[in-house]
Amino acid sequence: MNTENISVVLVEPQGPRNIGSVCRAMLNFGLFDLRLVNPQTDHLLHEARQMAVKATTVLEEAKIFTSLEEALADCTLSVGTTRRFGRYREGLLHPDEAAKMLLPETVEDRVAMVFGREDKGLFNAELDLCQHFVTIPTNDKLPSMNLAQAVAVCLYEISKVKGELAGAEHGRKQLASNDDLERMFQHMRESLTQVGFLDPQNPDHILRAFRRILGRSGLNEREVRIMRGLFSQIDLLDEQMNKLKNQRNDNE
Amino acid sequence: MNTENISVVLVEPQGPRNIGSVCRAMLNFGLFDLRLVNPQTDHLLHEARQMAVKATTVLEEAKIFTSLEEALADCTLSVGTTRRFGRYREGLLHPDEAAKMLLPETVEDRVAMVFGREDKGLFNAELDLCQHFVTIPTNDKLPSMNLAQAVAVCLYEISKVKGELAGAEHGRKQLASNDDLERMFQHMRESLTQVGFLDPQNPDHILRAFRRILGRSGLNEREVRIMRGLFSQIDLLDEQMNKLKNQRNDNE
DSSP, X not given: OOGGGEEEEEEXXXXXXXXXXXXXXXXXXXXXXXEEESOSXXXXXXXXXXXXXXXXXXXXXXXXXXXXXXXXXXXXXXXXXXXXXXXXXXXXXXXXXXXXXXXXXXXXXXXXXXXXBTTTBOOHHHHTTOSEEEOOOOOTTSOOOOHHHHHHHHHHHHHHHHHHHHHHHHHSOSBOOHHHHHHHHHHHHHHHHHTTSSOTTOTXXXXXXXXHHHHHHOOBHHHHHHHHHHHHHHHHHHHHHHHHHHHHHHHO | OOGGGEEEEEXXXXXXXXXXXXXXXXXXXXXXXXXXXXXXXXXXXXXXXXXXXXXXXXXXXXXXXXXXXXXXXXXXXXXXXXXXXXXXXXXXXXXXXXXXXXXXXXXTSOEEEEEOBTTTBOOHHHHTTOSEEEOOOOOTTSOOOOHHHHHHHHHHXXXXXXXXXXXXXXXXXXXXOHHHHHHHHHHHHHHHHHTTSSOTTOTHXXXXXXXXXXXHHOOBHHHHHHHHHHHHHHHHHHHHHHHHHHXXXXXX
């Protein structure tokens, strides 16, 4: 995962201070590539430099585009920020979900987070160019955030989730593949039905609870082996018992 | 949990725009009580009002104090923000940990998040008045965040954690008590040792893996009953088998 492969795209930003503040937030969280679509101000004004503090290189190297399409041309995935609902209500992501979606892509490709105008946000035609939509949940008394603060919150989540994913990779080893998990649940279903713990008419009722429990914990490969070991032991017990029962029937 | 019982305390803030931006972030995340300790500027200047947008009441109702001690007098818990390490390195909290610590207190008491000067942060004598310390992990290339952005990130986490805690209470029903969990693990240890899945010489080796798996998922009461149901079924199987074995031995 490489935060340098995440571009921040501002569509028609109006305030030089906001643009400078965005640069500072970017450098705070390890991002460098700023793209401005039709900026409504000179982004190199004194106020912008002042707010950028030590991130003036991010500001000076910002790329200017005349359309969002051009700005996103080399990005494989774009997340648009919006406070609007209606059309984009489905699949609206929380900033941490957006981070989880973007970060794996950054290993090989460039991705973008797109922020709209201070007053009007992104228009629908602009959101249409994004594959996912993110919103920061805010209070009804003042739902609209300052542009640079919204950028800071989104980049903070990217940095946080990156740390968590990196920690998970090191600490927990490899998470088990979906195939392995499904084979484990299949084994679980057979073993526990066989010994009468699951209702053969409706094994999924209880199995679903196990799926939720184990889904929440995120099993690694070793843990899947341990779980399957337990079911194998239950299978063995069941076999031995059937053998004993058969012997008894033979004796009778 | 009541975010209205969280005060934001700014110690010697210098910029009127920063103070106004802090007010906007507060209202974005449902906080209202701003306290200024020796502000180095008039907080009611035009620039401050402009940045506060619709949060001018937060700005106008800000309380002014001449010392941090006075500002914290009615708070039962205070979290100080710092980028400095050394003396306060131990127990330095991540913003989400700070949120988890503060929120339960807000049911009955007032708590505070304390932010220092734009350039020099909080002095040690001021940190000494706080019980906990929080830092936002940032990139070495530019570790220092804009004051209002740092406030926004901390309040975003408070709002997020509040939602998670509330969701956990409603959605998952009650998490199982520690007593229930320990009885479950005790049952698990007995059942799985009995059927030969756990090594009687060292049952804890594998049991520890189960503790980690189930600990990560956070079981509710129903899920603990389902798990114990499984172990009871294993117990039953084992009993039946022992009975069959005994019968066979009697027959021989």
